[in-house]
Amino acid sequence: MPLSKSLIRQSHFLGTKVRNLRKRNHLTMEDLSARCIRINPEYAPSVSYLSMIERGKRVPSIDMLEVIAEVFQKDPAWFLDNEPEQEEITPVKGNRGGISGMALEPSFLFSNDILQIAIPEMLSQTGITGRQFAHLLIRAHQESLQNHFPDLERAAEEVGLKRLNLSVEDLIDIASDLGLRVQWVNRTPQDVVDELGINAKQLVTSFFEPPGTIYLNEILKAYPTRLKYDLAVYIGHRILHSEEGLKSVLSVGHHNSWEDSAATQSNSALNSQDILQAWRDFESSFFAGALLCPKVAFSSVTRPKRL
Numbered sequence: 001m002p003l004s005k006s007l008i009r010q011s012h013f014l015g016t017k018v019r020n021l022r023k024r025n026h027l028t029m030e031d032l033s034a035r036c037i038r039i040n041p042e043y044a045p046s047v048s049y050l051s052m053i054e055r056g057k058r059v060p061s062i063d064m065l066e067v068i069a070e071v072f073q074k075d076p077a078w079f080l081d082n083e084p085e086q087e088e089i090t091p092v093k094g095n096r097g098g099i100s101g102m103a104l105e106p107s108f109l110f111s112n113d114i115l116q117i118a119i120p121e122m123l124s125q126t127g128i129t130g131r132q133f134a135h136l137l138i139r140a141h142q143e144s145l146q147n148h149f150p151d152l153e154r155a156a157e158e159v160g161l162k163r164l165n166l167s168v169e170d171l172i173d174i175a176s177d178l179g180l181r182v183q184w185v186n187r188t189p190q191d192v193v194d195e196l197g198i199n200a201k202q203l204v205t206s207f208f209e210p211p212g213t214i215y216l217n218e219i220l221k222a223y224p225t226r227l228k229y230d231l232a233v234y235i236g237h238r239i240l241h242s243e244e245g246l247k248s249v250l251s252v253g254h255h256n257s258w259e260d261s262a263a264t265q266s267n268s269a270l271n272s273q274d275i276l277q278a279w280r281d282f283e284s285s286f287f288a289g290a291l292l293c294p295k296v297a298f299s300s301v302t303r304p305k306r307l
Contacts, residue, residue: 010080011059017079019054021072029054035071043067130271134278142282149286155239156290164297168224171231178238180212182231206230207249208237226252229288236287241280248281 022032029050036044043063052058069076123133206216214234220227230250
């Protein structure tokens with residue numbers, strides 16, 4: 001197809017196609033710019049201009065597009081919206097994790113302002129709660145970072161001193177040093193159950209009540225591994241979030257908020273507190289794993305020196 005003199009209204013996928021073609025061919029922007037210069041130095045894009053093209057900040061001229069197209073042995077018209085070719089514009093997952101999916105173009109539709117308006121409406125229409133949406137974002141964030149959170153690991157190391165294996169008594173002592181008080185309960189109070197939306201398919205193993213009381217279910221005495229995890233999570237809350245404790249609960253079992261339509265309707269709004277609590281819960285859970293299972297354990301046994 002003939003190229004129009006103005007590419008602006010036909011170039012929503014152009015930057016994405018250039019970027020993904022370049023990466024699929026294992027080229028840096030410097031490599032691509034150099035190859036364009038060899039073909040036609042007059043219309044070859046600089047590295048900085050290529051970067052702006054790929055980010056959708058600039059649209060190349062027809063002459064420049066023809067140079068780029070020649071590098072990749074493509075018809076210049078292929079880079080325009082009329083020729084999407086899904087496999088070429090879909091981002092590659094790569095070795096840093098992440099979820100492959102469709103390219104988010106046109107980019108202006110995915111601006112922060114538009115998303116802040118659209119996402120709450122989407123959640124309301126689909127019945128997804130703000131907390132569930134937050135957990136989805138957190139999982140994507142974990143995958144993009146390959147579950148690497150060195151600041152949380154360092155915080156756990158400073159508290160646990162990389163010791164293996166921490167006993168229940170060790171964790172209770174740590175909690176006590178941090179100003180946390182442990183109480184055992186046989187049954188979760190009904191007001192806690194109601195407030196936190198626990199249903200019959202769940203067993204509450206523990207819950208936290210600010211400013212500093214941990215309530216542990218007596219049943220945990222038979223399951224020390226789970227008991228240590230619950231204690232470690234609340235220690236994480238205190239270390240990472242100081243005195244800003246929110247009422248939270250740990251439980252086992254299946255909970256599907258779609259089963260209760262009334263609860264779904266009341267919680268479908270994108271509430272900032274839900275997002276914050278979901279993130280704090282994740283941080284504390286990650287902290288607990290690093291505290292109980294440090295990557296490099298410290299050995300307190302001193303070995304005799306060789307003579």
